[in-house]
Amino acid sequence: MVSSLGVAVMVMVPWPSWSGMDGMFQGNAAAMSASDVLVEVAPEPEPDPRFRDVSHRIRKGQALGSILPEYGVHQVDAVVEAAAPWVDLTSIWAGKDLHFTLDRESEDRAVFLRYVLDEDRTLVVDLSGESPSAGIEEVVYAHMAGQRVLTVEGSLWQSAVNAGLRPADIMRIANVFRFDVDFNTELQAGARFSVIGDDLYSGGEYVKMGELQAVRLENKGQVFTAIHFVHADGKDGWYHPDGTAAKKPFLRSPLDFARVTSNFNGGRYHPVLKKKRKHLGTDFGCPSGTPVKATGAGVVTVAKKHGGHGNHLVIKHAGGRITKYSHLSSFKVKKGQKVEQGQVVALSGNTGMSTGPHLHYELHMNGKAVDAMKVELPTTDTMPVAERTAFNAQRDVLVAQLDAMDPDGEAAAPALVDGE
Ligand SMILES: [Zn+2]
Incomplete structure (x- = not known):
């Protein structure tokens, strides 16, 4: 029986083992829960010839109710209900894909439905039992300490891509400095970002930047450094090395790009x-x-x-x-x-x-x-006294790392600009 596959829907799988139209469904829960993919890559399980995967591109105006019966599934409302905690399947997007696992032994009836919710999460509906049940597959990343230096040449975006960063990553980094620098007008060719953070790997491959720990921007002879700090109460924020918050009561500009x-x-x-x-x-x-x-x-x-x-x-x-x-x-x-x-x-x-x-x-x-472009905007928050020692220790380690990343060692001296 299909249930003998023993697939736990909630199992965490390394991205993107489910993807690929011709990839066989891997019905081996043990092989799928590779939590430390860098050190130990689980052996590829033998594909089960009984099952095959197909992808269905959703066309404009096409509803789930007209798609599921094509794959032998008629409990449309029950599928929608099972998925409801995570996604409303009555409003699926044209152009996206539904991934079905079909059972050759029951006239290619679908036994699993997968629908990608976002980069890290995929909805999985188990259609093999009496009534459908659903859960989420989440990508489990291996974390590695990462350091990146990005020198702006031409567009910020292209420079970011060359340094192995995605537009979303460079936006996060730029956001840290949005109170110090107006990226519309003030970023100069040759500006340099130094970034310390988590690199996220899946299946042994670098995927994206995770949490950022420290960032430095050197621009027009000025150096801005910010340290990410998680407070005892769980809240987090960015601080200059002197303990003043990077966040200020006013953004420099009310427009993103102008x-x-x-x-x-x-x-x-x-x-x-x-x-x-x-x-x-x-x-x-x-x-x-x-x-x-x-x-x-x-x-x-x-x-x-x-x-x-x-x-x-x-x-x-x-x-x-x-x-x-x-x-x-x-x-x-x-x-x-x-x-x-x-x-x-x-x-x-x-x-x-x-x-x-x-x-x-x-x-x-x-x-x-x-003059909103020039006025000195006061910093509102500073590091609480009780957390000063912890912050300083973390800061000293990260600032030393940032200094060491600087190819010509310029950063050490003008770092005094920080927190002014
Ligand atoms: Zn005007």
């Missing part, structure tokens, strides 16, 4: 009014519809049309600070609403007195407009 077209200025010639006028904010050129993020956590106090500002949004923050966003095409939040730092609050546009699609952004401190 160039500054007009700086904060005390006496700019205004192209519409044709006279000198103060420019109390920063203009970013961006296509209408670009997501605008709250640069700090706070409460929306204005979200409406307002003269020359067009659609205008104001957020009140702690410590007497206010941010303003103008010429928006639409709002994503309402007056009175609480917002988080980085939350998309509006889409950029070209409303009000505006010569082209752009975002006008202002930061006010204690009632006075300041």
